Amino acid sequence: MTLEQTPLNAAHRAMGAKMVDFGGWDMPLHYGSQLDEHHQVRCDAGMFDVSHMRVVDMRGEGVRDFLRYLLANNVDKLQSSGKALYSCLLRPDGGVIDDLIVYFMDEMWFRIVVNAGTADKDIAWMIEQATIRAPQLQITSRNDLAMIAVQGPNAAAKLWQALPEAQKLAEGLKPFNAVECNSMFIARTGYTGEDGFEIILPAKAAPSFWQTLNDAGVKPIGLGARDTLRLEAGMNLYGHDMDETINPLEAGLAWTVDLVSERDFIGKTALVTKPKTRKLVGLVLQDRGVLRDHQVVHSNHGAGEITSGSFSPTLNQSIALARIPSAVQIGDIVQVAIRDKMLAAKVVKYPFVRNGKGLI
Amino acid sequence: MSNSNNLPDNLRYTTSHEWIKKETDGTITVGITQHAQELLGDMVFVENPAVGRQLKAKEECAVVESVKAAADIYAPVTGVVVGVNSELGDAPEKINEDPYSAWMFKMKPDNAADVDALMDAAAYQTLVDSEAH
Numbered sequence: 295m296t297l298e299q300t301p302l303n304a305a306h307r308a309m310g311a312k313m314v315d316f317g318g319w320d321m322p323l324h325y326g327s328q329l330d331e332h333h334q335v336r337c338d339a340g341m342f343d344v345s346h347m348r349v350v351d352m353r354g355e356g357v358r359d360f361l362r363y364l365l366a367n368n369v370d371k372l373q374s375s376g377k378a379l380y381s382c383l384l385r386p387d388g389g390v391i392d393d394l395i396v397y398f399m400d401e402m403w404f405r406i407v408v409n410a411g412t413a414d415k416d417i418a419w420m421i422e423q424a425t426i427r428a429p430q431l432q433i434t435s436r437n438d439l440a441m442i443a444v445q446g447p448n449a450a451a452k453l454w455q456a457l458p459e460a461q462k463l464a465e466g467l468k469p470f471n472a473v474e475c476n477s478m479f480i481a482r483t484g485y486t487g488e489d490g491f492e493i494i495l496p497a498k499a500a501p502s503f504w505q506t507l508n509d510a511g512v513k514p515i516g517l518g519a520r521d522t523l524r525l526e527a528g529m530n531l532y533g534h535d536m537d538e539t540i541n542p543l544e545a546g547l548a549w550t551v552d553l554v555s556e557r558d559f560i561g562k563t564a565l566v567t568k569p570k571t572r573k574l575v576g577l578v579l580q581d582r583g584v585l586r587d588h589q590v591v592h593s594n595h596g597a598g599e600i601t602s603g604s605f606s607p608t609l610n611q612s613i614a615l616a617r618i619p620s621a622v623q624i625g626d627i628v629q630v631a632i633r634d635k636m637l638a639a640k641v642v643k644y645p646f647v648r649n650g651k652g653l654i
Numbered sequence: 655m656s657n658s659n660n661l662p663d664n665l666r667y668t669t670s671h672e673w674i675k676k677e678t679d680g681t682i683t684v685g686i687t688q689h690a691q692e693l694l695g696d697m698v699f700v701e702n703p704a705v706g707r708q709l710k711a712k713e714e715c716a717v718v719e720s721v722k723a724a725a726d727i728y729a730p731v732t733g734v735v736v737g738v739n740s741e742l743g744d745a746p747e748k749i750n751e752d753p754y755s756a757w758m759f760k761m762k763p764d765n766a767a768d769v770d771a772l773m774d775a776a777a778y779q780t781l782v783d784s785e786a787h
Contacts, residue, residue, distance in 0.1 A: 605699070
């Protein structure tokens with residue numbers, strides 16, 4: 295099978311990337327050292343090719359009404375142009391089809407960014423629902439766009455250096471807000487727990503912009519560090535921390551689900567009626583070793599499972615997200631089965647790291 | 655960027671990417687190859703066998719974990735563990751920096767001829783090259 299390539303494929307190879315098959319995409323794992331890249335983002339600024347993610351534009355009369363029903367979070371929170379919202383896209387049984395960011399641009403246009411591996415099924419689902427409820431909407435998969443994330447405490451300063459014309463428009467952006475700047479769409483969002491931007495731009499403009507960022511001292515960061523950064527930041531990864539068999543209330547995403555307003559949305563009935571027996575928590579390994587996905591967690595209240603485990607380069611110890619029985623409390627010690635041993639881990643609130651500082 | 659075409663000639667190798675050095679006192683020293691450390695990436699944890707443990711050839715006896723993944727290390731021959739490199743506990747990254755100096759453990763083989771039967775550098779190079787394609 296031929297792997298899909300982003301417009302930056304040649305640039306990654308020229309920068310010495312170790313390329314891997316990431317869900318059918320030929321993507322950079324690292325450019326030498328995953329640990330160095332992790333610290334680069336925590337201490338300075340790094341850039342990620344996230345062009346494999348899919349931009350979906352939804353246009354037409356009544357687009358807000360449709361999204362009020364389609365998404366578990368409430369797009370009525372979006373009232374000023376450029377404002378963004380994180381939400382789950384749910385099945386009627388409450389299972390998570392995907393997690394996404396939706397941007398309100400105007401009453402005729404919302405922009406949605408979804409995960410790479412789920413993009414095709416997401417769009418099919420959106421079109422299926424729109425056919426029933428809002429056939430006037432145009433739902434467009436923007437395969438002509440690329441996306442580059444610039445993240446880190448120096449991301450803003452270095453972005454202005456690379457893109458001076460954006461400074462005036464974008465320096466006042468608050469987190470989870472976006473602005474259009476010529477052919478670019480600049481959002482103050484990210485997946486690292488640091489300040490930074492995700493920039494959507496025409497695919498053909500991506501290689502030269504990548505080079506300009508590099509010249510401004512923004513170093514390329516691979517998917518390896520992307521994963522340890524997001525885990526430290528306590529951000530869910532679709533397919534690991536939740537999927538179609540898991541509802542958002544058991545994935546630490548209750549804060550993204552609006553069960554208060556009268557609004558009906560797909561999956562609401564299931565969320566309200568189904569008993570919730572598990573929750574997502576953070577774990578910090580007390581012994582030496584590394585927590586990994588799917589390791590079994592034993593507690594006094596029953597067993598659970600690690601959904602994302604790795605080594606935290608910032609904390610210099612192993613951390614994880616785990617789904618465990620709801621009765622387990624923050625501060626409890628649980629046992630994790632690692633090969634032939636049971637190792638102690640402490641149950642903690644996450645995020646583990648925010649803006650370069652450990653919170654544990 | 656690979657150094658794997660500079661394999662040390664004085665070592666023996668396994669199909670599971672351990673290197674083995676014959677010492678003059680009849681013991682062997684075991685580590686992982688340049689190729690293996692490149693595949694695994696930044697090391698963050700090493701678990702060595704206990705000194706005195708009897709090992710069978712190809713038995714899982716140690717673990718190295720990188721940020722990316724855990725990998726089992728296998729006993730290259732049958733014998734007893736006579737030493738471990740405890741420096742790696744605090745500095746697993748030494749395996750990345752210099753895999754042929756950052757040894758993991760030492761064994762006394764039951765049968766010295768078992769060591770000679772392992773791959774030499776040329777044979778291991780062929781294996782690495784075949785895995786690259």
